[in-house]
Amino acid sequence: MAQLAKRTAIPVRLQIVGTMSALIIMYAWGRSLIGQPLQLGNQQFTWLGLVYLTGAFLFLLVAPWLTNRLALTPFDFIAMTDHLTMGWLGYLILILVVPIWFQPANSGLTLGVLSSVVGGICMDVPQNVTWGIRVPWTYNSPVIWKKVNWLTGLLLLIASYGMVGIGWVWPTLFPIYQVSAIVGIIVIALGYAHHLAHLT
Structure with a gap:
């Protein structure tokens, strides 16, 4: 049981990165809810864009676990989730800093x-x-x-x-x-x- 708990423990970094990502996404939703959506250059962040952004984040959290369940050779899906969310956080920060880059x-x-x-x-x-x-x-x-x-x-x-x-x-x-x-x-x-x- 202890070994299982150790294998499935969520690292502190993943918890922090996941929380920061969730907060940025919540901020984007909040801006849209009050009628001041994030600007992507001369365009606004649409509701559909927010759905894609949120869906992609949730997919990155779930996909490694699901893949590990289906894989013939088990792997460290927690580490993969950690790395995927780190990369995603980088994009979320870029959306806040240089939103013009994210125009279609x-x-x-x-x-x-x-x-x-x-x-x-x-x-x-x-x-x-x-x-x-x-x-x-x-x-x-x-x-x-x-x-x-x-x-x-x-x-x-x-x-x-x-x-x-x-x-x-x-x-x-x-x-x-x-x-x-x-x-x-x-x-x-x-x-x-x-x-x-x-x-x-």
């Missing part, structure tokens, strides 16, 4: 958000045949798999913020940034995997 016209918005989700999953995904950096060096060692995919996920999350920003500020440079970021992350991940595999 932003060419980097969709890819940026998707990259952050992929990154959050990569950081904790167990060895499998469909997800993550799947090369002989990572397949041959669970430790190398964990380290390489954690780094890949972190870099994807960081790059995703840049996708959103550059997609709005310099849309003509976005395709170059997108390709450079993805290729660069893959090269770094493969180089790191090779390095770890050949350590003496």
Whole structure:
């Protein structure tokens, strides 16, 4: 029983991040309820946008647990939830600080958000045949798999913020940034995997 409790305990950081995210979402709802919705540049945060925002947050909280229940190989779904909510909090803060980036016209918005989700999953995904950096060096060692995919996920999350920003500020440079970021992350991940595999 003690072991089960330890495995399912919610880390303090996840509690704090989840609470901060919920408070920001509640703030956005409150602004709309009093007739002063958040401004996204020359547009307003619509009710449908608030539903999407809230639904996405709830999905990030539930999806890792559900995936772990269905997965053939159990994994640390609490850690995955932690990383996904950390990335989501970053986007919520950006919505408050630079809301103009989140207009539908932003060419980097969709890819940026998707990259952050992929990154959050990569950081904790167990060895499998469909997800993550799947090369002989990572397949041959669970430790190398964990380290390489954690780094890949972190870099994807960081790059995703840049996708959103550059997609709005310099849309003509976005395709170059997108390709450079993805290729660069893959090269770094493969180089790191090779390095770890050949350590003496």
